[in-house]
Amino acid sequence: MEIKxxxxxxxxxxxTSKMDLRExxxxxxEIQNFSDKTIGIDLSFVxxxxxxxxxxxxxxxxxxxxxxxxxxxxxxxxNLDKCINLFNTEEDFMLNKRRLLNRKFCII
Numbered sequence: 239m240e241i242k243x244x245x246x247x248x249x250x251x252x253x254t255s256k257m258d259l260r261e262x263x264x265x266x267x268e269i270q271n272f273s274d275k276t277i278g279i280d281l282s283f284v285x286x287x288x289x290x291x292x293x294x295x296x297x298x299x300x301x302x303x304x305x306x307x308x309x310x311x312x313x314x315x316x317n318l319d320k321c322i323n324l325f326n327t328e329e330d331f332m333l334n335k336r337r338l339l340n341r342k343f344c345i346i
Contacts, residue, residue, distance in 0.1 A: 239264060241272075247332060248272040250300075251280040257291040266294050278331045281305050287312075295322055301331045305338075314340040 240251040250268055254261050269277050279295075282304035295302070295318070303325040305313070313319060317340070324338040325331040 239268065241268060243272065243275065246276055247278060248275040249278045249280055249328065251282065253283055255283060255285045257284050257287040259288065259290045262288070262291045262294050265291075266298070269298055269300060277301070278303060278328065280328065281309065284309065292316065292318065301325055301334075303328055303331045310338075 239253060242249040242251075250265065250272075252261055252265060257265070265279070277298070277300040279300050279302045281302060285306050285308065287309055292312070301323040304327065305324065310324075313322070313324060318324075319338060319340050323331075323334075326336060326338060330336045
């Protein structure tokens with residue numbers, strides 16, 4: 239796990255391809271250590287995740303970026319974009335702009 243900190247932000251990058259229960263517990267422990275900063279999770283290496291990871295994200299206040307397309311599909315299907323801040327890039331996260339939202343428009 240790679241951790242980069244600055245005055246306001248803490249970027250945590252899991253270096254595993256699958257976020258299972260063990261990796262999720264490690265990630266949540268690190269998030270607790272940096273509770274005074276705005277937490278961002280870089281999922282650029284993660285290609286798969288378990289339900290434990292998704293449930294843990296619901297309870298955290300972390301922003302997530304660089305999401306693999308399969309995981310992003312799961313997030314949209316489960317409507318996690320409504321309770322988790324999803325971003326495309328690290329720059330979008332730091333500026334808190336261009337959030338990824340699934341608006342579910344339909345033509346009437």
